[in-house]
Amino acid sequence: MWTKPYGRTGKNISVIGFGAMRFANPADLDASAVVVRHAHAKGINYFDTAPYYCDDRSEAIMGRAFQTMPRDSFYVSTKCAEADGDALRASLERSLKRLGVDSIDFFHIWCLLRPEQLDERRQKGAIAAAQRARAEGLIKHLVVSSHLNGEDNASVLDSGLFEGITVGYNAINFPFRAKTLETAAKHNLGVATMNPLGGGLIPRNAARLAFLKGPQDKDVVQAALRFNVSQPAITCALVGFANEREVDEAVAAVENFQPYPAEHIERIKGSIGSSFEGFCTGCGYCIPCPVNVEIPKLMDTYNQKILEGTDAAMTDRLKWHWSLSPEVAAACTECGACEDACTQHLPIRERLREIAALANGR
Ligand code: SF4
Ligand code: SF4
Structure with a gap:
């Protein structure tokens, strides 16, 4: 498996990372652990989990899998979104126990959605608690996971607090995060990308996005993964795996693959550019809505309207896909709560008004 240095941590991680949030049946720890071990056998060495993933079972699944994996053969990443220092400590200790490890290799200050949240994590003690845990050896590297835009992520990384970042980045939303990559590269920080397939949007619109494919690519899924990992600033692309077949497909995308040259990346960016800004990536951070x-x-x-350009595309999608x-x-x-939480900063209320108007044929 192709590996890259994670910033200046001295760790080399696989360019495909295991996203532990899509197990087919998380209640079955043993069956889920088989998928993890299969990925490890295929050369994946970066395993990204978190409390609450998969009905709060993801860390236990990973812990079950790790029981038979030599500790020096993998890196584990987990997260905590608490602002309070004591709460972070309790969460970290719970994660260590569930994962069955003595230390977390990459511990994330989790899910920055608004720029002021970093200050809040500082003021309420989460950052200091994480730094103390690092001094004790319970955390090897302190990193951050963010849904902020590129400029705000640049400030987070300029703070000097973190050795790397996990951020949503794919062939559709890249303009939104370009500054993040630039800043990470400037400081020599690691970058793990989540959502490299745009929450399924890319494979679902394979025909429309066929221009992503280069001559060596089997399909747009392969092309989208390669678009990510070919970029020097990106260390690894996290893929959420439900089964062994999905692991094999992702591994095949990077095996015997020469990174795309910079001109190819630029051609893709030029083709997709501004016309695809404003996509929902299906991350789900906007829910629950108070009125469901x-x-x-x-x-x-x-x-679908952005892709197809017609209201009929929306009507069809609503009727035939979502019923x-x-x-x-x-x-x-119109309370606006979803827009505050939206990782893509979409004008959700305005779009909902447009969709509602379809009911009257307006
Ligand atoms: S703005 Fe509308 S959709 Fe968004 S959370 Fe409020 S009620 Fe729900
Ligand atoms: S509307 Fe925004 S927060 Fe909600 S799923 Fe789409 S991108 Fe994510």
Whole structure:
């Protein structure tokens, strides 16, 4: 497996990382652990989990798998979103226990959605608690996971607190995060990318996105993964695996692969550029909505309009894919909570109004 140095940590990690949030049946720890061990046997050495993933079972699954994996043959990443220092410590200790390890290789200050949250994590003690844990050897490297835009991520990385970042980045949303990569490269920090397939959007729109494919690529999924890992600033692309077949497909995408030359990356960027900005990536951070509007489904519907350019594309998507009627969008009370949480900063309320108007043929 192709590996890259994770910033200046001295660790080399596989360019495909195991995202432990998509197990097919998380209640079955043993069956799920088989998928993890299969990935390890295929050369994946970076395993990314978190509390609450997979009905809060992901860390236990990883711990089950790690029981038979030599500790010096893999790196484990987990996370904590608590702002309070004592709460972070408790979460870290729980993670260590569930994972069955003495230390976390990459510990994330988790899920920055608004720029002021970094200050909050500082003021309430989370950062200091993590630094203490690192001094004790319970954490090897302190990193951050963020859904901020490129400029805000640049400030987070300029703070000097972190040795790397996990950030959503793919062939569709890259303009939104370009500054993140630039800043990480400037400081020689590691970058793990989540959502490299745009939450399934890329494979679902394979025909429309066929221009992603280069001559060596089997399909757009392979092309999208290669787009990510070919970029020097990106250390690894995290893929959420449900089964062994998915592991094999992702590994095949990077085996015997020469990174795309810079001109190819630029050609893809030029083709997709601004016309694909504003996509919902299906990350789900906007839910739950207080009045239970199914926001990701409705924003996926809006993606079809961006792709196809017609209202009919939305009507079809609603009816045939989601079995929803446009009226469901009218339940929105415009509280704005989803827009504050949206990782892509989408104008959700405006889009919901547009979808609701489809009900009357307006
Ligand atoms: S703005 Fe509308 S869709 Fe968004 S959280 Fe509020 S009620 Fe729900
Ligand atoms: S609307 Fe925004 S937060 Fe919600 S799923 Fe889409 S991209 Fe994610």
